[in-house]
Amino acid sequence: MAKFTPRVFSGIQPSGGLTLGNYLGAMVKFVAMQEAGTHETVFCMVDLHAITVPQKPDVLRHNTRELCAGFLAAGIDPEKSILINQSQVPEHAQLAWVFNCVARMGWMGRMTQWKDKSGKNAEAASLGLFAYPALMAADILLYHATHVPVGDDQKQHLELTRDIAAKFNHDYGVEFFPMTEPVIEGPATRIMSLRDGTKKMSKSDPVDASRINLTDDADTIAKKFKKAKTDPDPLPGSATGLEDRPDARNLVNIYAALSDRSVDDVLAEKEGALFGYFKQDLADLAVAKLAPISSEMSRLMADPAEIDRILARGAERAREITVPILEQTYDIVGMVR
Numbered sequence: 257m258a259k260f261t262p263r264v265f266s267g268i269q270p271s272g273g274l275t276l277g278n279y280l281g282a283m284v285k286f287v288a289m290q291e292a293g294t295h296e297t298v299f300c301m302v303d304l305h306a307i308t309v310p311q312k313p314d315v316l317r318h319n320t321r322e323l324c325a326g327f328l329a330a331g332i333d334p335e336k337s338i339l340i341n342q343s344q345v346p347e348h349a350q351l352a353w354v355f356n357c358v359a360r361m362g363w364m365g366r367m368t369q370w371k372d373k374s375g376k377n378a379e380a381a382s383l384g385l386f387a388y389p390a391l392m393a394a395d396i397l398l399y400h401a402t403h404v405p406v407g408d409d410q411k412q413h414l415e416l417t418r419d420i421a422a423k424f425n426h427d428y429g430v431e432f433f434p435m436t437e438p439v440i441e442g443p444a445t446r447i448m449s450l451r452d453g454t455k456k457m458s459k460s461d462p463v464d465a466s467r468i469n470l471t472d473d474a475d476t477i478a479k480k481f482k483k484a485k486t487d488p489d490p491l492p493g494s495a496t497g498l499e500d501r502p503d504a505r506n507l508v509n510i511y512a513a514l515s516d517r518s519v520d521d522v523l524a525e526k527e528g529a530l531f532g533y534f535k536q537d538l539a540d541l542a543v544a545k546l547a548p549i550s551s552e553m554s555r556l557m558a559d560p561a562e563i564d565r566i567l568a569r570g571a572e573r574a575r576e577i578t579v580p581i582l583e584q585t586y587d588i589v590g591m592v593r
């Protein structure tokens with residue numbers, strides 16, 4: 257296999273406000289990878305993905321800028337990383353078309369996200385929702401990204417990205433696209449709903465109390481944790497004691513991720529505590545961690561023109577990478593240009 261520059265790509269949809277799941281499952285890892293300095297880092301607001309389900313144009317614009325503010329407030333530095341919104345780098349959509357012609361219908365039909373989001377009425381879902389993983393593969397492979405930090409929910413899409421890269425390389429007899437590695441680790445790989453510990457915390461869940469939004473104030477955060485579903489048993493002394501307790505496990509996972517400790521370490525300290533007390537500690541910790549991010553987001557949102565400038569500059573830098581890779585792809589495929 258050819259040698260590829262170590263490069264990280266990852267994205268978040270501006271399909272609603274940022275949740276604690278996006279923050280712990282994705283953003284914290286993004287910042288760590290940026291700061292490690294071992295890879296070039298590219299982070300993206302995937303607005304083209306967001307429109308696979310209906311979006312109100314003004315709300316989408318607002319959410320894209322707010323997500324950018326979230327990236328910046330969480331510690332993404334637009335000088336160290338390339339920070340973009342997908343639609344300003346047209347090569348994403350162009351490569352996605354090529355991949356639509358590489359990926360097979362059967363592969364797409366097996367995707368869990370497609371099944372979950374199209375629900376019982378797949379006939380009425382958009383073609384874009386079905387083709388979503390091909391666009392995601394294009395996002396990643398357009399940068400020849402070698403690593404993608406994601407939550408556990410995205411693992412299947414990463415496997416599909418590798419399948420698309422392998423089929424393209426095989427069909428055209430090249431070693432052009434890398435076999436990208438997912439980076440899924442730590443206690444926050446899957447933060448669950450506060451109302452159902454078996455369901456992922458999600459920004460598009462209709463029940464607001466199911467999630468912590470990064471823009472929630474201290475009072476709201478405390479109330480949401482207080483009402484979070486749990487069980488009557490006290491906390492066990494180690495992670496094995498949480499095996500059949502998804503709601504309890506979720507709250508301990510969140511505590512561990514927010515305090516950057518292991519679950520066993522947290523439980524060694526909190527063994528025997530009842531949820532009434534633990535939830536208060538958890539709320540205090542979450543407020544202490546999230547309040548500076550949310551106030552920085554509000555400060556940044558007061559100057560949307562500056563956010564737009566950052567995104568325009570990010571797109572310029574991104575295209576230094578994406579234009580040559582798309583041109584080479586077109587040459588391999590046989591497009592006259």
Ligand code: AQP
Nearest residue numbers: 268269271277281282406407445446447457458459460
């Ligand atoms: N609950 C979660 N736990 C851990 N990681 C999560 N991520 C999302 N939710 C959790 C990670 O955040 C990144 C961006 O995800 P996305 O916004 O592009 O799409 P998503 O995974 O579909 O997130 P949502 O919140 O559920 O959005 P909607 O409701 O619009 O579909 C990914 O790395 C993801 O793993």
